[in-house]
Amino acid sequence: MKANILDGKVISRDLREKLKQTIKDLETPPSLAAIITSDDESIKAYVKSKDKVCSEMGVLTHNYYFPKDSKIEEILNLIGKLNDSPKISGILLEFPLGEEIDKDRLVSAILPEKDVDGITPLNAGKLYARKSCLIPCTAKGILKLIKHTGINISGKHAVVVGRSNIVGKPSAALLLNENATVTICHSKTENLKEETKRADILVSAAGRPNLITGDMIKKGAVVIDAGTTMVKGKLMGDVVFEEACEVASYITPVPGGVGSMTTTMLIENLVEANILKCL
Ligand code: NAP
Secondary structure, three states: OOOEEOOHHHHHHHHHHHHHHHHHHOOOOOEEEEEEOOOOHHHHHHHHHHHHHHHHHOOEEEEEEOOOOOOHHHHHHHHHHHHHOOOOOEEEEEOOOOOOOOHHHHHHHOOHHHEOOOOOHHHHHHHHOOOOOOOOHHHHHHHHHHHHOOOOOOOOEEEEEOOOOOOHHHHHHHHHHOOOEEEEEOOOOOOHHHHHOOOOEEEEOOOOOOOEOHHHOOOOOEEEEOOOEEEOOEEEOOEOHHHHHOOOOEEOOOOOOHHHHHHHHHHHHHHHHHHHHHO
């Protein structure tokens, strides 16, 4: 079997065309405020590429940089102002935050209606309760990619490797909400291969290059590789791509798979947040 490639760039392009038109039709363009507290070069590069996409899509962006030793009160003060500002539709905390920063305090301070990354406790709770909410962008993109294959998710066995609040858990919740039977694996899972081998849908979000080898994949499975780790200047996924291609029915490449969908889902969430702001 040679797997079909789920090309996130192509799927994204179509979604972005539709979103662009929706944005054109809005009375006020959506605007995104990003808070950056790390001086990591890869974050700066990500912010730059995100801003480029936003600008092409007609979304306004405002970036707020805080030095590593900033007091949390200063950042909380800014979040309060952004929450109150009618000019701002969405607020994004760029991860990783500086080491000293209390992430939970910042996340909880964001108004849930402006939480375009879907990370506030209210949005997370609503996702698990199957209520309408802003959903974490990467998880939302993963579900869109799975749906793009045309498979009926209901009743399928889905295995998610990774249990972070931003990727693993929300991906599992979305699949459960689609009536898949879901297993979540993590670093303490005793026999990972035994679990992954049973997956009709396998999502890997561990950030461990070469974790998923071909012999860990069920024949015909849909394989979504969310992992992105820079190794000697090369972006690596979690899945050994060439091996997986021989067994899977569909697979996402790295780069050009999940990552391409994340920014598109951010724009989709911003449009939703902008509509909430105007209600
Ligand atoms: P994270 O917070 O570090 O979580 C990683 C998860 O993987 C943890 O739950 C960890 O288990 C589990 N894990 C680690 N090693 C494992 C192993 N050997 N076997 C099984 N599980 C293992 O990372 P994250 O923020 O969720 O991100 C995950 C990956 O997705 C990273 O590579 C990240 O760069 C990438 N990512 C990509 C996008 C995109 O747009 N493409 C967006 C966000 C993140 P424990 O909980 O037990 O520690």
